[in-house]
Every structure is written in structure tokens, then in C-alpha cells.
Amino acid sequence: MFYRENGQYKTSYGADQQIFPIAQDRWAVLLLIAAAFVVVPLVGSDYMFRAIFIPFLIMSLAALGVNILVGYCGQISLGSGAFMAVGAYAAFNFFVRIPGMPLLLALVLGGLCSSVFGILFGLPSLRVKGLYLAVATLAAQFFSDWMFLRIKWFTNDAPSGSVSVSGLQVFGMPIESPISKYLLCLSILVVLALVAKNLVRGAVGREWMAIRDMDVAAAVIGIRPMYAKLSAFAVSSFIVGIAGALWGFVYLGAWEPAAFSVDLSFKMLFMVIIGGMGSIMGSFFGAGFIVVLPIFLNQFLPLLGRLVGVEISTAGISHAELIIFGALIVWFLIVEPHGLAKLWALSKQKLRLWPFPH
Amino acid sequence: MKLRNIVLASVLAAAGAGAFAQAKEQFFPGLPYRTGPYAPNGVPWANGYSDYLKLTNARGGINGVKVIYEECETGYDTARGVECYERLKGKNGGATVFQPLSTGITFALTEKAPGDKIPLITAGYGRSESQDGTVFKWNFPLAGTYWLAADALVQTIAKKEGGLDKLKGKKVTLVYHDSPYGKEPIPLLQERAAMHGFNLQLLPVTAPGVDQKATWLQVRQARPDYVLLWGWGVMNSTALKEAQATGYPREKMYGVWWSGAEPDVKDVGDGAKGYNAVTMQHGAEPQSAVVKEILEKVHAKGEGAGPKEDVGQVLYMRGAMSAMLAVEGVRRAQERFGKGKWVSGEQARWGYENLALDQKKLDALGFAGVMRPISTSCADHMGSNWARVHTWDGKKWNFSSDWLQADEQVLKPLVKTTAAKYATDKKLTPRTPADCQS
Numbered sequence: 104m105f106y107r108e109n110g111q112y113k114t115s116y117g118a119d120q121q122i123f124p125i126a127q128d129r130w131a132v133l134l135l136i137a138a139a140f141v142v143v144p145l146v147g148s149d150y151m152f153r154a155i156f157i158p159f160l161i162m163s164l165a166a167l168g169v170n171i172l173v174g175y176c177g178q179i180s181l182g183s184g185a186f187m188a189v190g191a192y193a194a195f196n197f198f199v200r201i202p203g204m205p206l207l208l209a210l211v212l213g214g215l216c217s218s219v220f221g222i223l224f225g226l227p228s229l230r231v232k233g234l235y236l237a238v239a240t241l242a243a244q245f246f247s248d249w250m251f252l253r254i255k256w257f258t259n260d261a262p263s264g265s266v267s268v269s270g271l272q273v274f275g276m277p278i279e280s281p282i283s284k285y286l287l288c289l290s291i292l293v294v295l296a297l298v299a300k301n302l303v304r305g306a307v308g309r310e311w312m313a314i315r316d317m318d319v320a321a322a323v324i325g326i327r328p329m330y331a332k333l334s335a336f337a338v339s340s341f342i343v344g345i346a347g348a349l350w351g352f353v354y355l356g357a358w359e360p361a362a363f364s365v366d367l368s369f370k371m372l373f374m375v376i377i378g379g380m381g382s383i384m385g386s387f388f389g390a391g392f393i394v395v396l397p398i399f400l401n402q403f404l405p406l407l408g409r410l411v412g413v414e415i416s417t418a419g420i421s422h423a424e425l426i427i428f429g430a431l432i433v434w435f436l437i438v439e440p441h442g443l444a445k446l447w448a449l450s451k452q453k454l455r456l457w458p459f460p461h
Numbered sequence: 462m463k464l465r466n467i468v469l470a471s472v473l474a475a476a477g478a479g480a481f482a483q484a485k486e487q488f489f490p491g492l493p494y495r496t497g498p499y500a501p502n503g504v505p506w507a508n509g510y511s512d513y514l515k516l517t518n519a520r521g522g523i524n525g526v527k528v529i530y531e532e533c534e535t536g537y538d539t540a541r542g543v544e545c546y547e548r549l550k551g552k553n554g555g556a557t558v559f560q561p562l563s564t565g566i567t568f569a570l571t572e573k574a575p576g577d578k579i580p581l582i583t584a585g586y587g588r589s590e591s592q593d594g595t596v597f598k599w600n601f602p603l604a605g606t607y608w609l610a611a612d613a614l615v616q617t618i619a620k621k622e623g624g625l626d627k628l629k630g631k632k633v634t635l636v637y638h639d640s641p642y643g644k645e646p647i648p649l650l651q652e653r654a655a656m657h658g659f660n661l662q663l664l665p666v667t668a669p670g671v672d673q674k675a676t677w678l679q680v681r682q683a684r685p686d687y688v689l690l691w692g693w694g695v696m697n698s699t700a701l702k703e704a705q706a707t708g709y710p711r712e713k714m715y716g717v718w719w720s721g722a723e724p725d726v727k728d729v730g731d732g733a734k735g736y737n738a739v740t741m742q743h744g745a746e747p748q749s750a751v752v753k754e755i756l757e758k759v760h761a762k763g764e765g766a767g768p769k770e771d772v773g774q775v776l777y778m779r780g781a782m783s784a785m786l787a788v789e790g791v792r793r794a795q796e797r798f799g800k801g802k803w804v805s806g807e808q809a810r811w812g813y814e815n816l817a818l819d820q821k822k823l824d825a826l827g828f829a830g831v832m833r834p835i836s837t838s839c840a841d842h843m844g845s846n847w848a849r850v851h852t853w854d855g856k857k858w859n860f861s862s863d864w865l866q867a868d869e870q871v872l873k874p875l876v877k878t879t880a881a882k883y884a885t886d887k888k889l890t891p892r893t894p895a896d897c898q899s
């Protein structure tokens with residue numbers, strides 16, 4: 104009844120080609136962004152910002168980057184953790200070694216370094232596909248682990264290989280309080296998400312999807328596989344690199360190479376698969392599922408236990424959390440193999456016909 | 462802006478009311494890892510920590526102030542550890558002190574603790590340069606760091622050889638967990654190697670260290686006179702098994718304290734006979750008074766956190782001692798800020814900086830023979846630089862050395878320069894003597 108595009112005439116090319124062609128979508132997204140910028144800072148607590156919102160935003164950004172590569176271009180990658188690490192350490196080096204380096208510029212340069220690294224490790228994608236490519240990108244992961252543990256220059260000669268940053272500021276505003284950190288992450292996420300949304304519906308995005316659906320056919324109709332694949336690697340690792348830099352700078356504050364281990368790569372791949380491959384919205388769902396759900400379970404289970412009068416031990420909660428989390432993943436994949444984003448799309452479809460479905 | 466103020470005010474009022482209602486209870490948060498690959502080492506520590514806090518309540522609290530304890534499982538994951546820290550720091554009127562029990566979480570929290578005004582105790586682990594309290598105001602590596610452990614090991618080896626001058630030309634191999642934890646001792650060992658002219662070979666083992674065939678092949682080729690083991694969790698038992706397979710004598714292997722507890726050697730049993738490890742003062746202490754008291758006052762009532770047999774094991778004692786230090790710091794702070802009163806994290810920090818646990822107090826607490834007196838100051842957040850070495854006889858750990866004191870001539874300059882580098886990197890001004898007084 105409320106959600107339908109009847110009567111929304113598009114009278115210009117501009118109106119026809121906008122990001123959200125349906126007015127309700129446009130308003131919903133604008134409202135959501137406004138709420139995130141205005142309402143959340145008013146009501147969120149310190150804990151919510153530092154432990155839930157900030158990691159959720161950063162991981163959404165990372166999942167978005169991985170989704171471009173895996174979901175849109177069909178190149179399975181297990182090197183996302185490495186791209187994050189390169190982004191974080193490169194931004195760290197720019198930030199620490201060059202006096203007066205602005206934070207935003209350091210983040211962008213970190214992203215660019217990660218981009219170059221991504222292209223380099225994307226080269227095997229020109230020859231190998233599918234699972235074999237996943238194994239090849241795993242090399243990036245091991246290479247970055249090795250590089251940041253062994254080459255002391257990257258960690259500013261810290262004896263233990265751990266680095267830290269402080270005194271963050273943007274345009275003279277200190278990024279110290281949880282709210283300012285949240286707003287910084289949110290702004291970067293909104294900008295990059297819009298860029299990504301536009302990219303995937305533009306020429307480049309169509310090339311990626313053509314390569315994903317059938318690379319031989321794509322080559323036949325004149326799409327250069329090398330350009331398409333490497334550009335996907337470049338854009339994806341740029342976004343992932345910025346997410347990595349934010350993860351280190353804003354969330355952890357101090358980090359070691361183990362913070363970007365292969366575990367993280369797997370997690371990001373799961374976010375994309377569970378959230379929905381080839382969907383910008385899916386990245387947010389996936390990140391929410393992987394980042395927020397375990398924390399929620401960890402806090403909800405003891406409450407539930409207390410309600411029925413059972414005191415669960417710390418280890419018990421942790422095990423239960425893993426069991427439930429694993430079961431949910433399996434359940435979601437069986438019920439909806441195309442991820443949470445597909446559920447979202449289906450519900451939108453249903454809403455259009457509501458209340459008179461045929 | 463108005464709405465925000467109202468919301469903030471109501472939140473603050475709610476938090477304030479909560480804090481007020483529980484002002485008589487001192488909150489000690491715990492960040493253990495009872496699950497994951499390192500759980501065998503994490504569980505006894507956490508049990509010791511929680512049992513000792515229960516014992517404190519059984520003894521009547523800290524001058525009447527009861528202690529509350531709450532855990533948040535980290536699984537040794539840094540990101541999860543940060544989440545736990547954020548979750549627990551404001552609970553129950555505010556956390557007194559955090560003990561991160563992980564090098565990665567320690568590094569992350571070192572950046573956050575000064576802002577939140579919560580001290581960090583890293584008893585025996587963490588960053589070694591945080592001994593310098595003029596730079597690391599909120600960090601307390603009480604009674605030991607990895608540099609202290611490495612120094613004690615070099616001294617033990619020298620004693621075996623007949624003096625530090627006899628080390629010249631000897632080959633020492635460090636087999637270490639490839640992480641900031643494993644790399645911590647390297648600067649000190651390099652310094653010592655340059656001083657005494659022994660060869661230091663560094664062999665990293667990729668975490669978690671299940672596959673060490675290549676490493677021990679290198680050990681076999683190099684035939685070092687001694688092997689120092691900086692391993693952790695499953696890496697330790699694997700190293701000992703590999704040493705057995707390569708025929709490297711376990712008597713010439715020396716581990717750090719994370720490589721010298723029951724879970725590390727139990728699986729190897731007789732194969733680990735003769736293997737040594739440094740201890741940060743205490744070893745397995747089933748005979749100590751505090752263990753008996755815990756068994757009697759906590760476990761007998763069925764409130765013990767783990768199995769009875771584990772009470773008094775090496776890592777259990779580590780947890781109990783860490784808890785004792787946390788509690789005694791609060792007691793010391795109460796002497797200044799009011800006996801029998803709740804102290805804030807900031808006030809507790811003063812207590813940790815001015816710890817004065819003499820032999821008499823240790824005896825009263827049941828730690829006689831377990832550890833030596835500790836006294837901290839603004840410049841020295843470690844408080845005691847003694848260690849011992851114990852040896853596995855196939856069934857249990859026995860002390861095989863006297864008390865060893867780390868050489869301040871070696872340790873101090875290293876701490877000073879590393880801490881100064883940290884201060885310049887972070888643009889921190891070291892604390893002035895006036896700040897030290899406060």
C-alpha cells in the first residue's frame with residue numbers, strides 16, 4: 104500500500120538514473136543516514152559506541168570492499184585480512200614518519216598502498232579461478248603476516264612489532280571521544296558506500312558482473328578481463344585497506360600483525376556470503392551478523408540463564424555462543440542461500456503487493 | 462542540544478545512583494580465556510584469580526569492603542578483549558584494575574587506560590619497558606617482565622658454565638613464538654650477547670606452533686649449547702617432543718614462565734624430564750599457606766572455580782598472586798584515601814605505585830616462601846627483580862636454583878631508552894617529580 108512506485112513518473116534521464124529510483128527507498132535511506140548521524144549520537148552510550156557501533160561500521164566497510172571483489176566480480180579472495188593489514192601499517196607509517204600528516208590523507212594513502220598490494224596479488228586471478236584463486240590469495244595473507252613480523256621498518260623499529268597511534272584529529276577536531284570516532288567512521292562509510300553503489304551500477308560494475316557471470320562470454324563481447332579483474336582488486340583492496348587503517352587507528356589504537364590474521368579474512372568472507380553476494384546492503388547485514396550477534400549472545404545468554412535460575416560459567420557461555428552462532432549460520436544458509444540481502448529483497452517484493460497479493 | 466543534555470543527565474544520574482548503591486563493593490573485572498587454543502594455560506590462571514578474590518571476601522574483604530568479580534571471555538582475541546574492556550569498565554561503580562593477560566590486549570588497553578583512568582596490572586608479561594612509571598603512568602608489570610626473565614635465564618646458564626665470562630663463544634638459540642610476546646626478550650638477549658660474546662641464534666615459530674620440524678632441524682644443525690624456549694600453549698609440548706625426537710638434551714633447555722607450567726609438560730611426561738623454566742618468583746606451591754586457606758575457605762564450601770587438584774599449580778598460583786597484588790594495591794590506596802572506603806581506579810593507581818609488601822605482610826597473606834617483598838615507586842613499576850628456576854622431574858616442578866636477581870646495570874638502560882622512545886613517538890612528556898608525588 105505504502106511501498107509502490109505507481110505514479111512516480113520519470114521525466115528526465117537524471118530521474119531515471121538516480122541511485123534509488125523509488126521515492127520511498129530514497130526517503131528511507133536518507134532517514135537512516137540522518138538517524139545514524141543525529142539520533143544515534145544522542146542516545147548511544149559509551150559502551151555502545153566503542154564496542155558495538157564502531158566495530159560494526161568498520162567491518163561493514165571492510166565487507167563492502169570484499170563484496171566488490173567476491174560478490175560483484177566473482178573473484179574469491181582469502182587475502183582480505185592482508186589488505187587490511189597493509190592499509191593499517193601503511194597509514195601508520197605515513198602518519199608517524201611524516202610530521203604534520205593529516206589523518207584523512209594518511210588513511211587515503213594507506214588505502215592506495217593496499218590497492219597496489221591488491222593489484223599485485225590479484226595478478227594470479229588472470230590465470231586461475233574459483234577455489235584455486237582463493238588459495239592463491241591466501242598467499243597474500245601469509246606474505247603480509249611475514250612482512251609485518253619480520254621487516255622492522257614497517258613497525259617503526261618497535262622491539263615487539265606492535266605499533267600504536269595517538270593524537271588523531273580531523274580539521275583540528277580531536278578524535279578522542281567515542282562519538283567523534285563514531286562520526287568519523289560513519290562519514291567515511293557513507294561516502295565510500297555511495298561511491299561503491301555508484302561504481303557497481305556504472306560501466307565498471309557491469310564489466311565486473313559480466314566477468315563474474317561468464318568470463319569467456321565477457322571477453323567475447325569486448326570486456327578486457329585483465330582490466331576488469333585488476334580494477335576490482337584495486338577498488339576492493341582500497342576500501343578494505345581504509346577499513347583496516349580505521350580498525351587499527353580508531354578501534355584498537357595499538358595493534359600487532361595477529362590482529363589481521365587469516366581468521367579475519369575468513370570472517371570477512373563469511374560476512375559477504377551470509378550477508379549476500381553482490382549486494383551493498385548485504386555487506387551491512389553480514390557485518391551486523393558476524394560482529395554484533397556474538398557479543399549479543401555473550402551478554403544475553405547469562406541473563407537468560409539467570410531468568411531460569413541457572414548460573415552459566417564463562418566457558419559455558421563462550422561455548423554456547425559458538426554453538427548457537429554456528430547453528431544460525433547453517434540455518435540461514437539453508438533457508439536462504441543467497442544471504443540476508445535476498446531476504447530483504449523478498450520482503451520488499453512482498454511489501455509492494457501488500458495488502459492485496461495475487 | 463537540549464535533548465542530548467537531558468539524555469546525558471539521566472544516564473549519568475542512573476549511573477551515579479548505581480554507583481552510589483554499590484559504593485561499598487570493590488569491582489575487579491576479569492578478562493580470562495577459558496576457551497580457544499590457549500585455554501589450557503588460561504583456565505588455571507583465571508581459576509586462581511577468582512578463587513583468591515573469593516578468599517578475600519571470606520577473609521572479610523579489604524578492610525571490610527567486599528570484592529565483586531565478573532569475567533568476560535576474550536578467547537585471546539584482541540578485538541574481543543577490547544569489547545570486554547569496554548563492557549566491564551563502567552560496571553558495578555567502575556573497574557578497579559584490569560589484568561589483560563595477553564600481550565595484544567595489553568598493547569591495545571595501554572592506549573585506552575589513561576583516558577579512562579583505570580590502571581593495568583600485567584604481572585610478569587606485557588611490555589617490558591612499562592616498568593618505567595614516569596612514562597607508563599597506568600601500567601604495572603608487577604614482579605617481573607620478559608626482560609627480567611631473559612636476564613635471569615642468561616645468569617642461570619652462566620652459573621652452569623662457571624661465570625659470565627665463560628659464555629664467550631657459546632651458542633645460544635632462542636626458539637620463540639612469532640608474535641610480540643615471543644619477540645619481547647630479543648633486545649635484552651642481544652644486549653647480553655654483545656656484552657659476553659655468546660652467539661645468539663633466533664628461530665621463530667609460526668603461531669600456534671604445532672609444526673616445528675624445520676625449526677628443530679636447524680637446532681640439530683647448529684648444535685647450540687643452550688636452547689631458550691619462548692613458547693606458548695601447544696607450542697611448548699610440541700617443542701619438547703621435537704627436542705626428544707632430535708635428541709636435544711632437555712637439561713639444556715630453558716623456558717620462560719609461560720613455558721614452565723604443568724599443562725606445557727604433562728603431555729610429554731618423562732620426555733620433558735630435566736627441562737627447566739624460569740619462574741617469576743613462585744612455582745607450583747601446593748604446600749603454601751594461601752593454598753591451604755583457599756582449599757579450606759573456598760573449595761570446602763564448593764565455591765572453587767576449578768578442580769581441587771589444580772589448586773597450587775604454577776599458573777593457578779600466578780592467578781592467585783596477580784589477584785593478591787590487585788587487592789593489596791587497593792588496601793594500600795585505602796591507607797591514603799580512607800580505610801574501609803571504596804577507592805576509584807585513579808586512587809587504586811596510587812596504591813599500585815606505592816605498594817609496600819614486606820615479608821611480614823606476605824606471611825600474613827599466606828605467601829611466605831612463595832614470593833619476595835615488593836615495593837614499587839614512581840620510577841619503578843615492577844617492584845621486585847627476583848626470579849627462580851625450576852625443573853620438571855617427570856611428575857612435578859621442583860626448584861633447582863636459588864633466588865636470582867636481574868642485573869639492573871643491563872635492565873635499567875634498556876628500559877629507559879625504550880620507554881623514552883615510546884614517549885617521543887607518542888609525544889608524551891614524562892612525569893615530573895611533582896606529578897610523582899601526587
